[in-house]
Amino acid sequence: MRDTSDFDVQDFLPYLLNQAAEASSLEFQRVYKDRYGMLRNEWRVLFHLGIYTRMTASEIGARAQMHKTKISRAVQRLAERRYLVRHRDGGDRRVEHLELTPMGRKVYADLRGVAQDYNDALVEGLPQEDVQRLKSMLSMLAGRHA
Amino acid sequence: MRDTSDFDVQDFLPYLLNQAAEASSLEFQRVYKDRYGMLRNEWRVLFHLGIYTRMTASEIGARAQMHKTKISRAVQRLAERRYLVRHRDGGDRRVEHLELTPMGRKVYADLRGVAQDYNDALVEGLPQEDVQRLKSMLSMLAGRHA
DNA sequence: ATGTAATAGTTGATTTTGTAACTAACAAGC
DNA sequence: GCTTGTTAGTTACAAAATCAACTATTACAT
Numbered sequence: 001m002r003d004t005s006d007f008d009v010q011d012f013l014p015y016l017l018n019q020a021a022e023a024s025s026l027e028f029q030r031v032y033k034d035r036y037g038m039l040r041n042e043w044r045v046l047f048h049l050g051i052y053t054r055m056t057a058s059e060i061g062a063r064a065q066m067h068k069t070k071i072s073r074a075v076q077r078l079a080e081r082r083y084l085v086r087h088r089d090g091g092d093r094r095v096e097h098l099e100l101t102p103m104g105r106k107v108y109a110d111l112r113g114v115a116q117d118y119n120d121a122l123v124e125g126l127p128q129e130d131v132q133r134l135k136s137m138l139s140m141l142a143g144r145h146a
Numbered sequence: 147m148r149d150t151s152d153f154d155v156q157d158f159l160p161y162l163l164n165q166a167a168e169a170s171s172l173e174f175q176r177v178y179k180d181r182y183g184m185l186r187n188e189w190r191v192l193f194h195l196g197i198y199t200r201m202t203a204s205e206i207g208a209r210a211q212m213h214k215t216k217i218s219r220a221v222q223r224l225a226e227r228r229y230l231v232r233h234r235d236g237g238d239r240r241v242e243h244l245e246l247t248p249m250g251r252k253v254y255a256d257l258r259g260v261a262q263d264y265n266d267a268l269v270e271g272l273p274q275e276d277v278q279r280l281k282s283m284l285s286m287l288a289g290r291h292a
Numbered sequence: 293a294t295g296t297a298a299t300a301g302t303t304g305a306t307t308t309t310g311t312a313a314c315t316a317a318c319a320a321g322c
Numbered sequence: 323g324c325t326t327g328t329t330a331g332t333t334a335c336a337a338a339a340t341c342a343a344c345t346a347t348t349a350c351a352t
Contacts, residue, residue, distance in 0.1 A: 009193055009210075012261050013268050014174055016281060017167035019211060019288035025160040039308080047155055058330065064155075065165065069310075072332060094317050094330040115158050122159050122287065130279065135162060137280055141268065142165035185338080204300065215340075218302055240300040240347050 017141070028118050032111055041066065041074040043111065049084060049100050050108035056095050065142075083107055163287070174264050178257055187212065187220040189257065195230060195246050196254035202241050211288075229253060 009015050025040075032038040038046070048060050055063075057071045075098060078084045083104030089095035100108060123131045155161050171186075178184040184192070194206050201209075203217045221244060224230045229250035235241035246254060269277045 007258060007262055008197060010281070010285065011265065012193075013265050013281075014167065014171040015190075015193075016284040016288065017163060017170055020284040021160065021163035021167040023211070023288045024163055028160055041309095044155075044161075047158075047161075051154060056330080065169070067310080068331065069333090072330095073308090076332090092318070092330085096331075112153060116153050119157065119159050126283070130283065133276065134280065134283055135156070135159075137272070137276065138162040138166040139156065141170050142162065143169045187338095202300080213340080214301065215303090218300095219338090222302090238300085238348070242301075 013141075024122060028115060031114050031118075035110075036107055039074070039077075041070045042078055045071060045074045045078060045098075046083060046100070046104065046108055046111070047115075049098055050105065050112060054097055054099050056089075056097055058095075060098075078104070159287075170268060174261060177260050177264075181256075182253055185220070185223070187216045188224055191217060191220045191224060191244075192229060192246070192250065192254055192257070193261075195244055196251065196258060200243055200245050202235075202243055204241075206244075224250070 029040065032043045044064050044066065045060055048064055049055060052059075052063075057068060057075060060066065061068050061071050075084065075086075079086065082101055084098050084100050087097040087099065089097060175186065178189045190210050190212065191206055194210060195201060198205075198209075203214060203221060206212065207214050207217050221230065221232075225232065228247055230244050230246050233243040233245060235243060
């Protein structure tokens with residue numbers, strides 16, 4: 001039934017990572033989708049603005065490793081829903097500073113709470129030390145060498 | 147600059163997992179794309195057939211956690227390129243047993259080699275024990291939706 | 293045997309993403 | 323001043339994912 005080689009899909013790290021990422025995102029994804037009709041990229045932008053209060057699209061792109069077109073469209077939809085506003089930059093008229101509206105902050109606060117609970121449930125039962133090691137390995141693999 | 151809460155994107159496991167998964171898949175993705183014009187779902191199906199020699203679409207779906215439309219379309223393209231063939235089932239005429247052609251096996255062997263090397267490079271420097279623990283944690287996270 | 297449900301896999305309509313080209317603004321060299 | 327290059331962000335079109343509906347076949351209960 002098995003190939004001669006001992007290499008299995010389960011040994012291939014990118015595959016395992018994708019499986020784990022998809023499975024672990026699924027349930028939470030449903031929350032922001034059902035509750036606010038948001039897409040993943042919109043959630044990511046919202047999350048970043050919730051944490052770093054004021055960012056440009058490029059800054060979000062650099063930090064979240066998202067392509068600028070994804071950000072552009074996510075920002076557009078979040079702006080339509082009045083979850084964020086765009087501010088001009090004093091010196092550089094190409095730049096837009098993004099900030100959550102009070103409504104956007106409310107949505108963020110709600111989802112952050114869900115995310116926190118969800119995250120806690122995910123690592124429940126695992127030793128704190130293992131979780132810490134997992135996170136640092138994932139950060140390393142993600143390429144931001146933490 | 148930071149929100150009052152101490153919850154960061156980097157603490158949210160699904161986010162970290164997605165970042166790591168995307169980053170770690172990128173380079174390998176380019177190989178099967180550039181070398182064989184394959185998509186990720188096609189690579190996944192090819193990989194499974196390379197390992198388990200003979201599977202139905204449903205079996206692949208169950209094992210790889212892929213939706214049947216993804217598999218259907220991936221199989222279609224792989225069949226067009228003569229990387230696999232479909233065999234009738236003796237008893238059940240709904241079922242198709244899939245198998246790689248010699249050409250398909252050659253492509254699989256090539257890509258498996260690349261995958262192995264790539265995987266080795268990814269975990270290079272990390273203690274064997276840590277890698278094993280990472281894999282088992284990822285399997286756990288991939289396995290159960292909570 | 294016959295009606296109903298379930299399963300394998302495909303197809304079509306709509307959404308979402310990805311790639312590349314685009315506009316607008318700034319910056320640097322001459 | 324001009325030309326050239328770079329950066330911020332948008333838009334257009336093609337590729338792909340998603341979701342639901344569909345065909346064909348088998349299973350199961352009455």
